[in-house]
Amino acid sequence: MGYRVAIVGATGNVGREMLNILDEREFPVDELIPLASRRSQGMEVSFGDKTLKCKDLATFDFTGVDICLMSAGGTVSKEWSPKIAAKGAIVIDNSSAFRYDSDVPLVVPEVNAEAVAGYSKKGIIANPNCSTAQLVVALKPLHDAAGIKRVVVSTYQSVSGAGKDAMDELWDQTKGKYVPGQEVEPSKFTKQIAFNVIPHIDVFMEDGFTKEEWKMMAETKKILDPKIKLTATAVRVPVFVGHSEAVNIEFERPISADEARDILREAPGVLVVDKREPGGYVTPVECVGDYATFVSRIREDATVENGLALWVVSDNLRKGAALNAVQIAESLINRGHLKKAA
Template identity: 70%
Template sequence: MGYKVAVVGATGAVGREMLTTLAERDFPATEVVALASEKSAGTEVSYGEDKTLKVQNLATYDFTGTDIALFSAGGTISEKFAPKAASAGCVVIDNSSHFRMDPDVPLVVPEVNAGALSRYGKRNIIANPNCSTAQLVVALKPLHDAAKIKRVVVSTYQSVSGAGKEGMDELFTQTRAIYVNDPVENEKFTKQIAFNVIPHIDKFMDDGATKEEWKMTGETKKILDPAIELVAMCVRVPVFIGHAEAVFVETEKSLSVEEARAAMQDFPGLVVVDHRADEGYVTPHECAGEDAVYVSRVRKDPTVKNGLIFWCVSDNLRKGAALNAVQIAETLVKEHLEKAA
């Protein structure tokens, strides 16, 4: 059977990627509706190679009869409209942080914890994790299954697309300004992002961590295992697309580098490219436009017992957001909605 699908925030970077991904993966949709704010209503967005959709006003849209809604318009919009959609019988897959830590809302990366989807009916809402968390838990899951992870230390190198179209525009504008000797203005970011790195993503918490770092800790525990201890340092870097992470893992059982590589290579959605030579690793540039999470530079951490280090990259607009949301919808259709039909 086919499903009526709505994409909320269809004019944004992730919303457009959601539409592209739905079409690329031939999602069983009989109708796809593009929704955005009133000011965007009437504009057109692409769907697939040769189709366009006219954007409708989210504020006046009736979700009755819509089966699935993919939300990517920010937490304020999700807080207001996701419960309305859910109460109309539509299953919401939300990309904002608003519902992620709600105990009645499953937080899902399908390769890692698809079983959590069985609880979607409590609120009719499913949460998509933070982009940096999504790729991390895909890389951690096979190691956790093989040797039980105790502790993770992760440093992220996050592209400006994680801050949306405005972030990408600011990097472009600042870079051009520097080359032509124009003034550099900061609007989206707190400091200059062109030719710089900023150790600050989202607001600061009372303990000195940023909310982005807090998200990685809380979300990893909810998705993977509450016993895992995790600390993060999240950094914005002058890259347009693709998040990278340096990951330090301590496990309960000993795991050789060869065993770790094999476990990760066999895991769905994870690709190991690890050659100890020039160009023998993957960078954000190579992963842009790709669905997989890539792992490179796997080696032992000699400073702790049972320690491993690896490098992890992924397209944050795809696996970190749009692709993961569509994969949730695919799993929902296959394992739950069809059974209910």
Template identity: 70%
Template sequence: MAYRVAVVGATGNVGREMLTVLSEREFPVAEIAAVASPRSTGSEVEFGETGTMLKVKNIEHFDFTGWDIALFAAGSAVAKDYALKAAAAGCVVIDNSSLFRMDPDVPLIVPEVNPDAITDYTKKNIIANPNCSTAQLVVALKPLHDAATIKRVVVATYQSVSGAGKGGMDELFEQSRAIFVGDPVEPKGFTKQIAFNVIPHIDVFLDDGSTKEEWKMVAETKKILDPKVKMSATCVRVPVFVGHSEAVNIEFADELSAEKAQEILREAPGIMLVDKREDGGYVTPVESAGDSATYISRVREDPTVDSGIALWCVSDNLRKGAALNAVQIAELLGRKHLQKA
């Protein structure tokens, strides 16, 4: 069975990546529409590497009636205005924004982790895609949680500027060039200089001193994986164009050795274990860019707790953190649900 698919926000980084992933994975598309804001209307985007150019349609006039799936990659404001309209028209919305993630009537899905939760999509005809840093983390945690029950997670992220959109990537490029030629550097989208620097601040600050990005990681991990898991996150923006990295420390209820953890991760879906204890025997964001896997390296035991593991987790945030996960949700939806409707 083939589906009529609309990609909303098709001209942005994630929207373009969604089109690429749909093409690469040969998603059964009967018809595809590229939808974006009025300012992009009439421009063209390529459908993967098929050579097919799609003329962008104006979301303000787009009728979702008769469309099967809408992949939203346009932010919370657009989702607030149009996702509910699309869902009411009978189109299943897979939304990449944070708007619906904590809604109890909207499933928050990572297919390798909680595929069964997708059945709740019928409550609102909406499925939420998690935060980019959460998606790769729970892929790594799930098989270990199944094996030894996670009690506590402490994670520090190293998040690329593409997580802040095209503007973030442009700012890193422009600041780097300015520094090389001796021009002054003025922060725009970021709170401080991002070139040759790191910024321990993503999204707004909350009353408890954490940032909203950190809160998202904690709340979403609990919803997707297990509400009993205790967690602390520190989210940092780093001068990398694509690819989020995470240093993860995990405490378990049951004993788990590093060797056993490596064995489990080696066989886990969506994970590529690259863990050689030698120079270069690990994965960095540069190697992950353009790839679909969640890479795990530096697996070792933590001697400060009775049963603990530390590891390094890297993934292309535009893929598993956004576009790929959304398409995997659409694949799961098509296999298990839409064909039965």
């Protein structure tokens, strides 16, 4: 026997990926309940060879649900996650609503799987921001080896991170509405996204950083080590799926590029593709649909003592969201926090 699993936001990009990944990884599901807002009630989603109709979140009784994967945004999560947890389900939330709550663990299983035990305080586990998830998977084994002091990261984030409307906007602007020299009126983004890059993700804060950049700073400290200093520049690029990051790291102890390459090859969740030749690296197009966090362009940074530079790429809908949530659920089972139903 398996578990009763609910997915809130099952019709969205991430919700559909959660359904795919639960099936792909043969997660022990007895009953899968897709949930959405009332306007999406009755909409059909696929789970393996089954077609399921979405139920209304507002009227569903969560009694007897073991795990609830939340992917419906922060406002919905703030209202519903505590209510669902009160019914006995463990909530794994993909939004930012509870990431910075000291009583809610923020988990990337390859990095801090032991933290899932903290779910008992509120019945909620938070999934990190998509750009943070892939970053800490690459940083963790290097931090263990040489101690990270400081990280400078520039992200190149796909439009899927901003939802379906953002993907549609890139498609519409690209497929024929764009004429060189003629401005395209943006809707989802602040500026044209086709054939352009936008150094602005989420709202601006008083110090000039955006909230997306702040999330990377705060979440890396919470997941990996509060002593690590990190500064980020987050950029939206005209890519449909797959986030990329240029990462510069300063260590406490010496570490060579060859040593880092060997360490990363053995690290969970990491796949090294680092040939110093044309095409000997991974780009976003190649990472789509894959579970791995890819690391390329590993080299020594001579501008600081004990420095390395990396290129990190991952499918943001998978490792950055849906896959990480399912891995958290697997960690709960593997560590004995969730007993299989009789």
